[in-house]
Amino acid sequence: MRSDSTLVINWFKPDIEDERWEFFNHPAKQEWYLNYSVTWEQIVSCFKSGTLCKYPRSSKIGEIPVALSYHSYEEYQTWLAKAKRGYRKSYSKMEDALQAAGELNLPAPIILVHNGDAILFSGYRRLCLAWNYGMIPYVWLVEI
Secondary structure, three states, X not given: OEEEOOOEEEEEOOXXXXXXXXXXXXXXXXXXXXXXXXXHXXXXXXXXXXXXXXXXXXXXXXXXXXXXXXXXXXXXXXXXXXXXXXXXXXXXXXXXXXXXXXXXXXXXXXXXXXXXXXXXXXXXXXXHHHHHOOOOOEEEEEEO
């Protein structure tokens, strides 16, 4: 799938193994996994049946609320723009590469859905890059 303005981001299915840290180590996401008894094995088994879906800047995808999407500009300021240098560094690299080349190929951010609730599993910086350039990004939407 492709998101474009004067610049272009081509989105592709991510590799779930590259995002392993998000399940086992991200402190803000552990409560969601526990509330729904979601296991790594469930995520992996459902991952292949995910789909690329448009995700306009919002706290919801369709009618489903997305936890940790941090879609507002104020949240962007808190979670990315004013974040520690190490966290911002990868965003800055992507932004520089997009501006230099005019086009990037990126793995789609991942949203997990369970029982009518969702969580941004991975890819916040990639979402922000597209949103900040006026693009509608695609996400890999996985129903657990």
